[in-house]
Amino acid sequence: MKLLGRIVIIALAAALVIGSLVTFVPNSAATGFAAGRPERQLTLEADQPTTEQSTSAARPEFAGRERGGDHHEGGFGHIIRNAAIMAIIIALVAFGMRWLRRRRDVVWL
Amino acid sequence: MQTATKLKTGNRSKTNYIVDLVIGMSFLIATAPNATGEPIHEWLSMGLLVMIVVHLLLHWQWIVAITKKLFGNVAWQQRINYMLNIGLFIDLTIIMFTGVMISKTVVPLLGLELPSNMTWRSLHGLASNIGVVLIGLHLALHWDWIVRSSKRYLIQPIAKRLHKPTNQLATKEQSS
Ligand code: HEM
Ligand code: HEM
Numbered sequence: 001m002k003l004l005g006r007i008v009i010i011a012l013a014a015a016l017v018i019g020s021l022v023t024f025v026p027n028s029a030a031t032g033f034a035a036g037r038p039e040r041q042l043t044l045e046a047d048q049p050t051t052e053q054s055t056s057a058a059r060p061e062f063a064g065r066e067r068g069g070d071h072h073e074g075g076f077g078h079i080i081r082n083a084a085i086m087a088i089i090i091a092l093v094a095f096g097m098r099w100l101r102r103r104r105d106v107v108w109l
Numbered sequence: 110m111q112t113a114t115k116l117k118t119g120n121r122s123k124t125n126y127i128v129d130l131v132i133g134m135s136f137l138i139a140t141a142p143n144a145t146g147e148p149i150h151e152w153l154s155m156g157l158l159v160m161i162v163v164h165l166l167l168h169w170q171w172i173v174a175i176t177k178k179l180f181g182n183v184a185w186q187q188r189i190n191y192m193l194n195i196g197l198f199i200d201l202t203i204i205m206f207t208g209v210m211i212s213k214t215v216v217p218l219l220g221l222e223l224p225s226n227m228t229w230r231s232l233h234g235l236a237s238n239i240g241v242v243l244i245g246l247h248l249a250l251h252w253d254w255i256v257r258s259s260k261r262y263l264i265q266p267i268a269k270r271l272h273k274p275t276n277q278l279a280t281k282e283q284s285s
Contacts, residue, residue: 006169010162017202025228078141082241086137089245094252 125167126258132160136244140237148214155215158205165198190250197243200236207233 135157142150165172175183175191209216210229216222248255 003166006166007162010165013198014202014205017199018206021203021206025232075141076144079137079144082140083137085241086245086248089242090249090252093246093249097249 121167122258123262126262128160128164128167129255132157132164133244133248135160136240140241151208151212151214154205154208161201186250193243193246193250197240197247200240200243203236204233204240207236 135153138145139150139154139157145153172194175187179188179191207229210223211233212223
């Protein structure tokens with residue numbers, strides 16, 4: 001029972017985040033969501049940003065960001081890249097903190 | 110971190126270590142959907158969702174303790190930690206929700222069709238990039254624990270296994 005209660009609390013917290021997200025995202029998806037399921041969006045709206053997305057005719061609903069489109073995100077190189085970013089952050093923060101603590105400049109650390 | 114150290118017994122921190130290892134790896138793999146293919150990306154991430162709930166349940170005492178003390182006197186490092194953990198929770202929730210909104214495998218399997226929209230798609234990518242940074246920070250703040258646990262649960266068991274034959278040999282030689 002205790003476990004169930006905790007899971008419910010986590011679910012409620014997630015629902016709060018999702019609720020805010022859906023209200024704050026000013027988009028046809030968000031409004032269309034409340035009014036029922038809208039048609040699939042097959043073309044970009046005039047006011048939608050197209051700067052970093054091509055308007056590939058192949059899968060217009062993804063604005064060309066489909067696999068085979070003009071984005072090359074998410075291959076194996078991506079795992080290496082992200083692991084490297086994490087390693088750099090860890091090196092900077094973990095060892096930076098250790099260094100600061102040793103110098104006793106930052107007392108609260 | 111002090112609370113965590115006080116609470117954990119040997120087994121508990123081994124469980125934590127295994128869970129953390131699994132979510133860490135799964136997250137990294139999940140950031141590369143084109144490496145795994147889209148269906149694996151979705152199922153892996155659904156598994157990750159469950160494991161993150163387990164991760165939170167394992168740290169429940171910490172969450173309760175720090176929430177109670179947040180506005181009182183609690184070490185600044187714990188406060189930063191707490192803010193970061195809230196940020197992580199929000200970010201991971203956004204990733205999971207937007208992931209479901211653009212799902213092509215899991216949600217259609219349930220017989221649902223959601224409106225396809227670029228916003229969820231780009232939010233999904235953005236939130237996952239932010240997640241890389243936040244989880245990097247999260248790991249950095251627990252780096253000492255990670256190093257300690259890796260020695261205890263990963264390196265020592267492997268080293269023990271490798272060295273056992275030589276130890277036995279040595280004792281035999283001594284006794285003869
Ligand atoms: C939704 C995302 C996450 C949230 C909200 C979260 C929250 C927490 C909390 C509350 C703690 C315990 C308190 C503390 O000492 O800071 C913790 C500890 C920890 N988390 Fe996470 N976490 C998340 C994701 C992750 C991920 C993806 C990893 C990757 C491996 C991870 C690794 C760790 C480690 C290594 C610890 C220290 C374990 C210990 O001291 O026993 N966490 N996390
Ligand atoms: C921690 C969890 C997750 C991470 C880190 C993650 C990360 C990513 C990334 C980086 C992309 C590429 C985005 C881009 O190119 O702009 C992506 C695409 C995608 N994700 Fe996720 N995701 C997660 C969870 C989920 C979940 C739970 C689902 C659905 C149930 C999902 C469904 C998708 C789909 C359908 C795509 C598009 C794939 C394609 O077009 O080939 N993701 N995800």
